[in-house]
Amino acid sequence: MVYFSLSGPVMTLATDHAIFILTMLFNFITYILFLIQLSFGDECPSFKYCTCSSDKTVIECTNRQLTNELLLKFTNELPKSTILLNLSSNFLTSINSLSNLNSLKILDLSFNKIQYLSSNIFSQFPQLTS
Known part of the structure; x- marks a missing residue:
């Protein structure tokens, strides 16, 4: 060899x-x-649970193990320009306030554990489509 x-x-x-x-x-x-x-996109400003499109209109928070408490921590920091907010596949049991999102057209709450929605939650979003 x-x-x-x-x-x-x-x-x-x-x-x-x-x-x-x-x-x-x-x-x-x-x-x-x-x-x-x-x-x-980058991580959205001030919180680590979501990613944003470059123009901050699409916020993806899917499958981040979000609870109601975590959501409350950053809800007010979401960009006002948000058109689509994806909160699917988390551990949310209720949605109380997203009032700063006047431009919101699409809200995905699928695959959560929603038990309660306030009666006027959707009246805050005139552009929200079903």
Whole structure:
């Protein structure tokens, strides 16, 4: 059986080439992650439970294990420009106030544990569609 050993200039060239390829791959992955972050938006200001579109009109809070108490902590900080608020797949049992969201058109409360909604909750949203 014959074994080959790389050493000297050949080994250095192979190592340099591997480092170059790994650096290019790292830069490419970093660039792709940057583009993904731009397209899906940043974390919304002041809270970590949701992501926002770049224009702050779409707020995604789905599947974040939100409870009523957590929701109350950041409800007033939601951007007034919010058109779509997705609160689906959480642990919400009631919705008390989202009064600062005058532009809200779509509110997704599916897959929660809603037991109570105040009688006038939806009257706060003239643009909300069913």
